[in-house]
Amino acid sequence: MWPFSSSSSSSSSSSSSGGSTSKTTANGAPIAPNRTERAACWSARDAYFDCLTKNGMVVPGMPLSGQAGSEPEGGFCSGDKLKYEGACSKSWVDYFNQRRVLEFRQKATLQAAEKQGVRTALSDRS
Amino acid sequence: MNTLRSALTRTVGSSSRQALAQPARRAAAQVPRRGYAVKREQVFRDKANVGPVSWTSAVIFIATGFGLYFYFESEKAKVQKRKQDEMAAKSIGRPNIGGPFQLVNSDGSPYTEQNLRGHWTLIYFGFTNCPDICPEELDKMGEAVDKVGSDEVLPLFVSVDPARDSPEQVKKYIKDFHPRLVGLTGDYDAIKRACKSYRVYFSTPPNAKPTDDYLVDHSIFFYLMDPLGQFVDAFGKATTADEVADKVRTAMGKWEAAGGNVAAGLPVKV
The missing domain is CATH 3.40.30.10 (Glutaredoxin)
Known part of the structure; x- marks a missing residue:
């Protein structure tokens, strides 16, 4: 199905369920995902991230706010995570995860700056 | 240009000097003069015969006129060419992006x-x-x-x-x-x-x-x-x-x- 071996799977990933021989180009490079495969990856990603948000997590080990909820057996959203990592190559997974963290931090910084700005404005008035 | 001006001055100078020369010539009958002065007077008289503009100065004048005309024409063409080039290239402020590959x-x-x-x-x-x-x-x-x-x-x-x-x-x-x-x-x-x-x-x-x-x-x-x-x-x-x-x-x-x-x-x- 997916041309890449997912990060969590075993090393003998080349014999995956699809079994078609045209998974790489002549120089051995895996064929880049097409439009359908990209869309599948994105929606699996979105489902996983939505699940993480519902569980109060940015990414595993990084809670959205203050304290982390108790992590369930097998990690947060393990089903969605498996689908996500199966639908996207490892480099994409790393990239999307990193971006989620960056976006979260950016938002937090902006919110903090806004609060700070409001407080400064109020103290200036008094 | 300078040649032309000096030629004109010479012509004007010669005609006015010729007018002044009338009483002087009478006086010259009594006073013996040196050779070169006679010669110069002769030149003045020759010039007076052709009028206020001599052939040399006329030729120089016309040549200069033509020269100036063609000079300005070529300058005008150069300016037009430059303007066209600028329009086609619109090169002012254009980032240097693109090129051979x-x-x-x-x-x-x-x-x-x-x-x-x-x-x-x-x-x-x-x-x-x-x-x-x-x-x-x-x-x-x-x-x-x-x-x-x-x-x-x-x-x-x-x-x-x-x-x-x-x-x-x-x-x-x-x-x-x-x-x-x-x-x-x-x-x-x-x-x-x-x-x-x-x-x-x-x-x-x-x-x-x-x-x-x-x-x-x-x-x-x-x-x-x-x-x-x-x-x-x-x-x-x-x-x-x-x-x-x-x-x-x-x-x-x-x-x-x-x-x-x-x-x-x-x-x-x-």
Whole structure:
């Protein structure tokens, strides 16, 4: 199905369920995902991230706010995570995860700056 | 010029001196004079016979007139030529983006900047394994191309991932986008050179293996280039397809107003 071996799977990933021989180009490079495969990856990603948000997590080990909820057996959203990592190559997974963290931090910084700005404005008035 | 003025002065001088010379000549009858003075008087009289303008001065005057006329004409032509060049090139403030490159298209045939001559081009640098920005930008580019009119602008995709993006890979990839999208790739050095002339940054390591799973960090602008291959505009993520199409149409309008491909010395229909 997916041309890449997912990060969590075993090393003998080349014999995956699809079994078609045209998974790489002549120089051995895996064929880049097409439009359908990209869309599948994105929606699996979105489902996983939505699940993480519902569980109060940015990414595993990084809670959205203050304290982390108790992590369930097998990690947060393990089903969605498996689908996500199966639908996207490892480099994409790393990239999307990193971006989620960056976006979260950016938002937090902006919110903090806004609060700070409001407080400064109020103290200036008094 | 100086010669002309001195010739005129001499002529004027000679006629006024000739008037003064009348009583002097009478006086000269009694007073013996030195030879050269007689000679000079003779010259004055000869000049007076032809009138206030001598032949020499007339010739010099006319020659100077012609000279000045042709000088100003040639200067005027030079200024006009310069103005035309400026209009065609519109080179003031134009970033130095674009230039020669030697890549191959998705069929593996050589493709250079010469293939773009006479075409308006939208050009994007990316890679086939790009997670989300490249496909989004390429979709937007295709949409803009259709909004302008499908035959007007040539969409171009240039790979910045020489290790994995073989012509075969690029061919598969561009199928997902605009039907006229041309995909280019090449070896590391060829891509590096192309990126350099287009001021595009990319981070593929030169020793990346085709089987590696990695991302390429790269500039995500796409450029509008005119039929001479000169930079017109750059569009980022924030620009919509409509805005791109508008800017392309505006640029084309200006180009046509300035004389279009004919004025630029390009074939009208390629």
